């Protein structure tokens with residue numbers, strides 16, 4: 001088949017996530033024509049074929065005209081790299097990793113640039129809210145006229161930026177209301193980040209309050225280490241998501257009890273496993289984000305990402321100032337930098 005029949009892509013950052021982008025693109029039969037990593041050893045480590053151009057400075061790729069760029073370097077560098085591809089490159093589609101940036105100011109700047117460069121498509125690789133499994137749960141609640149009012153995040157030590165940004169995005173997706181405030185306590189254990197000790201992304205615990213008395217309780221304390229679980233609660237339903245083990249359990253109040261006051265809780269709920277549309281697989285789920293960028297109707301998820309990051313930085317401020325942080329938060333909070341990996 002001629003080269004013209006293939007879509008083409010380039011990758012910036014070839015760490016654990018960059019190689020998943022590589023596999024996702026390969027799965028979708030998108031031709032990878034160039035890869036950048038500032039660390040030369042990564043090309044050898046992953047045995048990159050000789051026909052793929054390799055560079056150590058992403059600026060050498062800004063002049064290329066391909067269909068897509070995947071940016072999977074560490075968070076601090078992604079701000080400038082994403083900005084440069086938006087402003088200086090002809091590439092129309094940009095898939096960039098989460099967390100969005102290392103300060104809320106940079107998150108805001110990226111969001112303004114995405115609005116300004118309307119012809120470009122930017123997607124943050126937070127694929128859960130477009131996963132059929134998550135959409136299925138939302139539809140189940142909707143069909144039963146149930147409203148999610150509480151979300152519980154029970155997570156191992158996973159970093160408020162790294163996994164917190166994902167959990168808050170999921171919380172916002174299900175609670176679907178405005179955030180009012182955040183109270184949080186940052187974990188002071190100082191666990192060394194597995195991606196390098198220069199990265200600082202502590203865990204923590206706290207509560208995010210939303211309009212209409214909705215709440216998200218989270219615990220990413222650094223003294224627990226089992227796979228995360230997410231519990232969504234409505235008046236008559238509960239869904240426990242054990243994502244990594246592909247087990248989504250629904251509990252339901254029996255119909256005849258649904259008319260009774262909430263104090264009637266001494267019963268055995270109906271319990272069943274939700275049938276899933278796909279298994280947990282980061283490569284597969286990254287293909288959802290890539291496909292999104294090629295859909296006819298496209299909407300960036302940068303606004304959702306910004307909302308999740310406001311909660312992440314809100315947690316840090318709440319702990320620093322030892323107080324409740326009201327949303328939308330004050331401009332003086334925009335500058336704080338946290339060096340997420």
Ligand SMILES: NC(=O)c1ccc[n+]([C@@H]2O[C@H](COP(=O)([O-])OP(=O)(O)OC[C@H]3O[C@@H](n4cnc5c(N)ncnc54)[C@H](O)[C@@H]3O)[C@@H](O)[C@H]2O)c1
Nearest residue numbers: 013014015016017018037038039073074075077097195341
């Ligand atoms: N969406 C997801 O589910 C998901 C999963 C894992 C990781 N991630 C995110 O992806 C990002 C990368 O994670 P990782 O596990 O691959 O980290 P990593 O540290 O293993 O890899 C990052 C790579 O980027 C390279 N790099 C750093 N700065 C660069 C620059 N200026 N130019 C070129 N290359 C540069 C590094 O040399 C390294 O090879 C993180 O921010 C992480 O949060 C997302």
